[in-house]
Amino acid sequence: MKAAWIGLGGLLVLGACAGDLDEQWQLDHDRIIAVRATPPGIVSGERAEIDALIGAVGQHPVERPPEIATVVSPMSLMGTVAPDAGKWYVTAPDAARLAAARTELGLKADAPVPLQVGVSYSGQTLLAFKTVFLGETRVNPSLDDMMIDGAAAPGSTTEIVVQPLTDVRLSVKADVDDTVNWLTSCGTMHDFDLPNAYLRVEKDDPTTGDLGVVRRVSDGGVAWHVWTIRAD
Amino acid sequence: MIDALGRPVRNATITIEGQVDGTVAKTGRDGTFVIDAPIGATLIVEQKAFGVGLATVIGNTVDDIVLLTEKQLGETIEVNSEAPAVAPGAAQLDRKELQRIPGTGGDIVRALTVMPGVVNLQLPLGYSGVVIRGSSPQDSRVLIDDFEVPVLFHNVGFRAVIPAETIASLDYIPGGFDVGYGRASSGIVALTTRPGDEKRSTQAEISVIDGGLLAQGPIGKDTRYLFALRRSTIDFVLPKVIPASADLSLTTVPRYYDGQLRLDHQLNEKWKLTLSDVGTDDIFELFATKDENATSKRFYNRTRFDRLTGSARYKDGPWLANIALSGIYTQFLFEAGLYQNIDVRTAAVTPRIDITHTDATAGGLKDVVWRVGAEAQVSRVGVDLALPNEKREGEMMAGMMFDPKDVSQQFKGHVWFSDFAGWSSVTASFDKRVRGTAGVRAEYFQRPNEVAIQPRGELKFQLAKPWQLRLSAGAYRRPPEFQSELLEKGIQSERSKQAIVGLQYEPKDGVRVQASTYYTDRSALITHDAMGKLTNNGRGTTTGAELLATYRGGPWFAWLSYSYSHSTRVDQPGAERRLFSYDQPHSLNAALSWQKGHWQLGGRFQVYSGLPFTPATGSVFDSDHNIYVPILADANSARAPIHHQLDIRVDYSWKWGPVAMTAFLDLQNAYMNKSIVTYFYNYDYSQRAAFTSLPLIPSIGLRGIL
Numbered sequence: 048m049k050a051a052w053i054g055l056g057g058l059l060v061l062g063a064c065a066g067d068l069d070e071q072w073q074l075d076h077d078r079i080i081a082v083r084a085t086p087p088g089i090v091s092g093e094r095a096e097i098d099a100l101i102g103a104v105g106q107h108p109v110e111r112p113p114e115i116a117t118v119v120s121p122m123s124l125m126g127t128v129a130p131d132a133g134k135w136y137v138t139a140p141d142a143a144r145l146a147a148a149r150t151e152l153g154l155k156a157d158a159p160v161p162l163q164v165g166v167s168y169s170g171q172t173l174l175a176f177k178t179v180f181l182g183e184t185r186v187n188p189s190l191d192d193m194m195i196d197g198a199a200a201p202g203s204t205t206e207i208v209v210q211p212l213t214d215v216r217l218s219v220k221a222d223v224d225d226t227v228n229w230l231t232s233c234g235t236m237h238d239f240d241l242p243n244a245y246l247r248v249e250k251d252d253p254t255t256g257d258l259g260v261v262r263r264v265s266d267g268g269v270a271w272h273v274w275t276i277r278a279d
Numbered sequence: 280m281i282d283a284l285g286r287p288v289r290n291a292t293i294t295i296e297g298q299v300d301g302t303v304a305k306t307g308r309d310g311t312f313v314i315d316a317p318i319g320a321t322l323i324v325e326q327k328a329f330g331v332g333l334a335t336v337i338g339n340t341v342d343d344i345v346l347l348t349e350k351q352l353g354e355t356i357e358v359n360s361e362a363p364a365v366a367p368g369a370a371q372l373d374r375k376e377l378q379r380i381p382g383t384g385g386d387i388v389r390a391l392t393v394m395p396g397v398v399n400l401q402l403p404l405g406y407s408g409v410v411i412r413g414s415s416p417q418d419s420r421v422l423i424d425d426f427e428v429p430v431l432f433h434n435v436g437f438r439a440v441i442p443a444e445t446i447a448s449l450d451y452i453p454g455g456f457d458v459g460y461g462r463a464s465s466g467i468v469a470l471t472t473r474p475g476d477e478k479r480s481t482q483a484e485i486s487v488i489d490g491g492l493l494a495q496g497p498i499g500k501d502t503r504y505l506f507a508l509r510r511s512t513i514d515f516v517l518p519k520v521i522p523a524s525a526d527l528s529l530t531t532v533p534r535y536y537d538g539q540l541r542l543d544h545q546l547n548e549k550w551k552l553t554l555s556d557v558g559t560d561d562i563f564e565l566f567a568t569k570d571e572n573a574t575s576k577r578f579y580n581r582t583r584f585d586r587l588t589g590s591a592r593y594k595d596g597p598w599l600a601n602i603a604l605s606g607i608y609t610q611f612l613f614e615a616g617l618y619q620n621i622d623v624r625t626a627a628v629t630p631r632i633d634i635t636h637t638d639a640t641a642g643g644l645k646d647v648v649w650r651v652g653a654e655a656q657v658s659r660v661g662v663d664l665a666l667p668n669e670k671r672e673g674e675m676m677a678g679m680m681f682d683p684k685d686v687s688q689q690f691k692g693h694v695w696f697s698d699f700a701g702w703s704s705v706t707a708s709f710d711k712r713v714r715g716t717a718g719v720r721a722e723y724f725q726r727p728n729e730v731a732i733q734p735r736g737e738l739k740f741q742l743a744k745p746w747q748l749r750l751s752a753g754a755y756r757r758p759p760e761f762q763s764e765l766l767e768k769g770i771q772s773e774r775s776k777q778a779i780v781g782l783q784y785e786p787k788d789g790v791r792v793q794a795s796t797y798y799t800d801r802s803a804l805i806t807h808d809a810m811g812k813l814t815n816n817g818r819g820t821t822t823g824a825e826l827l828a829t830y831r832g833g834p835w836f837a838w839l840s841y842s843y844s845h846s847t848r849v850d851q852p853g854a855e856r857r858l859f860s861y862d863q864p865h866s867l868n869a870a871l872s873w874q875k876g877h878w879q880l881g882g883r884f885q886v887y888s889g890l891p892f893t894p895a896t897g898s899v900f901d902s903d904h905n906i907y908v909p910i911l912a913d914a915n916s917a918r919a920p921i922h923h924q925l926d927i928r929v930d931y932s933w934k935w936g937p938v939a940m941t942a943f944l945d946l947q948n949a950y951m952n953k954s955i956v957t958y959f960y961n962y963d964y965s966q967r968a969a970f971t972s973l974p975l976i977p978s979i980g981l982r983g984i985l
Binding site for chain 2: 240
């Protein structure tokens, strides 16, 4: 059983040497940061909107609907994703189609059906998939008790100003099973994947940019918040 | 025939073992003798002033035989020559010579990298076993005192788990091994620990990597002991070299302990008893953050084993028997974050018996050696596992991003293995120039309920005087007990068929050139099918050629090895043929060492191909799990560049009162060639960077022997 974990040990070493590559907390990078279904779980007849937080080099992160969205799985639910007025929606089908989908996936009769939706951005150079649960109502989480540098986090329209060469403490309330990512394009993020992280703008770091936080919960819900930030 | 001071021994009587009324020879004034004896025969040497001794005929001339008095060394005879290779391409490595090879840090097992056929990796990459002839580490077995050990190297420090000072010899058999070895489809590395010296002594050694003590000597007239203990010192150094800005907390700095104990007791003229114990314990714990309460970023590992072996050796005229009972306890524990863990605890007992009988003639054949043996291995493996699905050979590891919540593979329970093996062979000379071995090994693997019959044989032709030709062929099996294989009942052993042609040239004392070419056909390789289930659908082949030339003369020791290998496989019927992950086409090692007076100087140059890897061409973001799934090119379709480096070693020895001191400096990669080991990707596979070899690895140490 050992060799598989030799690989992981190697990854830790490699991770420690990854200075030339963009870190995962870096917002100044072309990528899909998170895909959101609002709401993430719906029952027959309801619909959920699909959008994503998109990062781009030299630009502020933005929320955008997909350029294209399609069903990846199960194939029997093809057609449940469709555009409407420039946005993309998943519409939960009737009970009979959900039952057929459960049979296709080998699920219990009352189990929610995981509909995997594929999305693309930037001319299909950025690809992602997201699961929407059909047959059960679910909601996205909230971002509570956000603290930045010892004070309650301001609203999105307020620019955050931090001191350079200082550890700026960041925190958000999260359950132990949640995944939290703190992201920035200003400074260096430490412990970016913990609810309690800290930001430090080093001498050679960019002094303007954005600060973001994404919280994922285990039932498929996601929430994010983005601020502009400056070190001064 | 000479005595301990190098003076000729006259009037020594030489007879051939097993020939009651056979040829008798006597040494002349100059100590020389002439006797008509076949290759492989055992000579019995008797002289009233000395102890009785034995020597083996390995050619038309026998190198100096040193006779020692009873007082000096009981019945031991030392033959100052290389032992004959046990298989074409095989070699027995002498401890003292290999400690002279630069770039090994004095570590005899790491000196394996000079052997042709051993896949070479730049530091800091490494693996826990040995990769031979382009296969995988699990296809070869590492034995200590005839029994398998689970790891050969420590996780940190790039050191073997057994110090060089406790090793008597290291047998490297890249293929074509005899029926006495099993459970491997590629090669064998067999370490033999050494008994304590006849003179009591204590020695200590310390370097920046580890330090140890060794004590040895006699207990009474018939018993000797050797005890060694080693502890890492790198854990004292490591925290000081980690930058304060790193998001890292080493709560338990990587450290290891190694321990060896060996007791040898000469019960009587026929029986010799040995008790040996080999153990190691590696541990580390770190947090990938400065916050030591963040258990989601905690990594903990403990790897330890202890093998205790009791053995008895019986020698009476034509009979030779080795009987042993060995037990091992191993634990591999790894915990990553909140969800992933593996704890594998194995307890195994292995009784083994191997008997040979020698006849001068039988059935018209000469110098016939009959061999028969049996072995059982009964193991209980306790597993507590919650991990992502295991990646098999050639499948890309998770990369920079792995899902810390992925526990797709779970198991909690235990598994029993009861494997049995029996073997028999006969070796005989057809005439003075041709000697052959034919044998069969039969194994029963209980878990897959599989019987494996493995015929093996070899022919040796003594050509014109310095030349010897060897042909070897055989069938080999590796039982399905590696990693997640042990959790599956429906898979069978991996198989290989090997054919080797070897040529050996020994123009004069101290010079040996071995060349061999081989073909290995591998089948029933265990791979994942399209549904992710393990099956025996893989096939593969390896072809190659190897050269090993050695020179020992006066103060000089020189070593040249080169290997060419091409190793490919097909994972499923109809799939594309691809390279093995450890396919290394070219590997060259040239070493030269000079020793005189207080000084020993040496240099080693190595150049070898980089290993294959699978490039990522993009990724798809799995937003639910916050990971990027790579889009991969064909498996192992790219290769890291070639690597070369020069290693230098300097030793200086002196007397400090009653203590014999040695200081050494071992520099790896002396001209600081930063070649590319492999490439690694960022979290979304949109960028990649070269992972380069360490620029310079110095090893400084001090040894004192009292």
